[in-house]
Amino acid sequence: MRTADVLRFARDAAAGYPLRTSLSVLAMAIGVAAVVVLTALGDGARRYVVNQFSSLGSNLVIVLPGRSATGGFSPANALTTTPRDLTVDDAFALTRLPSVRRVAPLTAGNSEINANGRLREVVVAGTSSTYIDIRSFKMAAGQFLPASDWNRGAPVAVIGSKIQEEIFGGRSAVGELIRLGDRRLRVVGVLKSVGQGLGMNTDEVVFVPVAVAQSLFNTNTLFRVLIEARSRDELEAVKRDVMAALKARHGGEEDITVITQDAVLATFDKLLRALTAAVAGIAAISLAVAGILVMNVMLVAVTQRTAEIGLLKALGARGATVRDAFLAEAAMISLAGALTGYGLGLLGAFILRQMYPVFPAYPPDWAVIAALATALGTGLLFGIMPARRAAQLDPVQALMKH
Amino acid sequence: MAVIQLAGIERVFHLGDSVVHALTHLDVGIEAGEYVAIMGPSGSGKSTLLNLLGLLDRPNTGSYHLEGRDVTTLSPDEQAEVRSHRIGFVFQSFHLVPRLTAAENIALPMMLAGIPAAERAQRVAQALKDFGLDQRAGHRPDQLSGGQRQRVAIARATIMQPAVLLADEPTGNLDRATGDEVIHLLEVLNERGMTLIVVTHDPKIGMRARRQLMMEDGALKSDSKQDNPPGPLSGMPAAKRNPGYAERGGDGGSPAAPAPDAPAADGPAAGAA
Numbered sequence: 001m002r003t004a005d006v007l008r009f010a011r012d013a014a015a016g017y018p019l020r021t022s023l024s025v026l027a028m029a030i031g032v033a034a035v036v037v038l039t040a041l042g043d044g045a046r047r048y049v050v051n052q053f054s055s056l057g058s059n060l061v062i063v064l065p066g067r068s069a070t071g072g073f074s075p076a077n078a079l080t081t082t083p084r085d086l087t088v089d090d091a092f093a094l095t096r097l098p099s100v101r102r103v104a105p106l107t108a109g110n111s112e113i114n115a116n117g118r119l120r121e122v123v124v125a126g127t128s129s130t131y132i133d134i135r136s137f138k139m140a141a142g143q144f145l146p147a148s149d150w151n152r153g154a155p156v157a158v159i160g161s162k163i164q165e166e167i168f169g170g171r172s173a174v175g176e177l178i179r180l181g182d183r184r185l186r187v188v189g190v191l192k193s194v195g196q197g198l199g200m201n202t203d204e205v206v207f208v209p210v211a212v213a214q215s216l217f218n219t220n221t222l223f224r225v226l227i228e229a230r231s232r233d234e235l236e237a238v239k240r241d242v243m244a245a246l247k248a249r250h251g252g253e254e255d256i257t258v259i260t261q262d263a264v265l266a267t268f269d270k271l272l273r274a275l276t277a278a279v280a281g282i283a284a285i286s287l288a289v290a291g292i293l294v295m296n297v298m299l300v301a302v303t304q305r306t307a308e309i310g311l312l313k314a315l316g317a318r319g320a321t322v323r324d325a326f327l328a329e330a331a332m333i334s335l336a337g338a339l340t341g342y343g344l345g346l347l348g349a350f351i352l353r354q355m356y357p358v359f360p361a362y363p364p365d366w367a368v369i370a371a372l373a374t375a376l377g378t379g380l381l382f383g384i385m386p387a388r389r390a391a392q393l394d395p396v397q398a399l400m401k402h
Numbered sequence: 403m404a405v406i407q408l409a410g411i412e413r414v415f416h417l418g419d420s421v422v423h424a425l426t427h428l429d430v431g432i433e434a435g436e437y438v439a440i441m442g443p444s445g446s447g448k449s450t451l452l453n454l455l456g457l458l459d460r461p462n463t464g465s466y467h468l469e470g471r472d473v474t475t476l477s478p479d480e481q482a483e484v485r486s487h488r489i490g491f492v493f494q495s496f497h498l499v500p501r502l503t504a505a506e507n508i509a510l511p512m513m514l515a516g517i518p519a520a521e522r523a524q525r526v527a528q529a530l531k532d533f534g535l536d537q538r539a540g541h542r543p544d545q546l547s548g549g550q551r552q553r554v555a556i557a558r559a560t561i562m563q564p565a566v567l568l569a570d571e572p573t574g575n576l577d578r579a580t581g582d583e584v585i586h587l588l589e590v591l592n593e594r595g596m597t598l599i600v601v602t603h604d605p606k607i608g609m610r611a612r613r614q615l616m617m618e619d620g621a622l623k624s625d626s627k628q629d630n631p632p633g634p635l636s637g638m639p640a641a642k643r644n645p646g647y648a649e650r651g652g653d654g655g656s657p658a659a660p661a662p663d664a665p666a667a668d669g670p671a672a673g674a675a
Contacts, residue, residue: 001513001514001515001516002513002516002518004519005513005516005519009513012501012502013501015501016500016501307497308499310497311493311497311499312510312514313458313482313485314456314458314485314491314497315485315486315491315510315511315514315558316482316483316484316485316486316487316511316514316515316562317482317486317514318478318479318482318483319478319479319482320479321514395458396453396458396459399458399493399497
């Protein structure tokens with residue numbers, strides 16, 4: 001029997017029992033769709049986090065006050081590591097390092113904004129003119145904070161887009177006066193909306209010069225120092241240089257923590273990849289179930305078509321021919337199910353993306369390939385037994401069943 | 403030369419503890435072009451004999467030569483090859499594949515034999531014409547009458563131009579008139595040279611054959627050929643050999659004419675000659 005004839009015969013046989021065939025196609029499709037959608041979710045979560053980190057700005061190094069102790073707490077630690085605060089002078093000292101391109105100090109706190117007859121609580125971030133470049137923000141109107149001496153801030157503020165909307169409505173805010181705590185500041189710019197950024201919604205932040213924020217909160221410490229390296233290759237050098245410079249300034253005490261975006265990112269990336277793989281594994285169970293269903297359906301087909309198998313043998317079909325025809329039928333059901341499931345999965349991922357636009361729910365390539373291969377593999381694997389049973393039927397017995 | 407030569411055939415079935423001798427001491431020779439009826443009560447072994455002749459079953463002992471070749475020692479695949487090219491089956495319940503059209507059912511043996519689609523289409527078209535089915539080519543079996551179904555089955559059985567045509571109660575599921583038509587069709591094929599072996603329990607149909615093999619308890623009880631040794635009559639058309647045929651057969655038509663449903667001038671077995 002020619003291959004084309006085997007395929008056509010199997011196709012007609014599958015089409016001859018539309019309900020049974022479509023149900024097993026559906027089972028296989030659900031299995032594949034589950035893998036596609038769930039991995040799209042898992043990988044979407046990973047991409048979401050990666051994007052969030054990327055939005056911090058590239059080549060970013062962050063300095064935190066205090067040492068991240070990995071050895072646990074001990075009395076010795078308590079005696080020796082009285083953390084020295086990070087100061088504006090510390091941050092400014094870092095600008096002189098050769099591997100560093102930009103430095104932005106950051107101090108933060110809550111305060112009330114009062115303008116245009118309205119009042120609301122806001123997060124106030126004290127920083128410098130370099131901050132916008134490090135974080136790659138864009139202005140919707142006006143300018144960011146002016147470059148000036150970090151210890152003497154001008155009475156100006158830059159507000160997030162949501163603040164602008166809630167306090168000033170649709171009106172332009174540039175040039176308006178606001179009251180922030182007990183300070184009167186002039187709005188010089190409005191940031192373009194960027195959405196959620198790792199726990200701090202930049203749209204709801206008021207940026208002021210670091211000196212203004214420090215006097216507002218009556219402190220001389222910094223929350224963070226953000227550093228941009230000259231290139232990605234120099235991240236490690238920056239980390240080392242910053243550590244050395246601050247250690248020298250803090251009397252030989254390593255009382256700061258330097259983290260790079262890459263390190264954090266790699267951890268999250270690894271974590272969420274593992275999560276996606278686990279979810280894919282769970283979904284793959286449904287593929288195995290679908291494979292068993294295909295086997296069941298093919299066994300029923302062999303029983304139902306026993307007389308036909310006897311006839312084929314009487315007409316001169318060899319055992320191998322009968323086996324191939326049934327195997328081809330199982331493969332076709334699996335293939336149709338896999339393709340339908342792939343389509344359904346893509347549709348599901350598309351709907352997810354429509355519902356949550358910030359969530360990049362695309363199935364990863366490896367998951368799609370693995371799902372399709374598993375569907376075909378299980379279909380064929382579970383198709384072997386029924387096909388062999390068909391091939392081994394005794395034609396005399398088979399012909400008698402009618 | 404004998405197209406079929408059986409020698410010392412035994413076929414034993416084990417049903418639980420009991421042993422059933424379905425066939426015992428069977429020695430039969432059938433010449434090419436013969437028209438043989440295998441008759442006997444149910445359980446006499448006639449179906450087992452037909453299955454053996456059709457290579458669907460193997461004897462426990464004895465030898466079976468088909469066209470001079472010992473076919474009992476062949477591998478299953480070789481037997482399938484012989485079934486494909488040398489043996490045609492006609493069944494009581496037609497055994498058409500329900501999802502395939504008449505044309506596709508007729509083409510099935512050629513498809514299994516790996517004959518190219520173009521040649522299949524050509525031969526199926528000829529067969530449909532020969533068997534008066536050209537209006538029914540695209541119909542599925544459930545859209546055909548019983549007689550039409552059996553004609554499709556006969557067309558399918560002869561499409562590979564086999565040496566032997568085996569018919570198992572070919573009229574069992576048909577009314578009298580349709581059954582006569584089908585028998586007539588088979589007899590015309592026989593007249594064109596095809597060896598025809600019919601299993602039946604119906605004496606009227608059995609007596610139309612030129613030779614009757616009466617089976618009983620797995621053994622050959624009588625063979626009309628040995629009772630009346632073959633003379634110059636063997637090989638002549640059935641109508642002249644069997645006096646009963648002219649009276650019973652043919653719906654009033656000439657006995658030598660083609661089957662009523664096969665009006666084509668060259669007859670149904672044109673390709674089988």
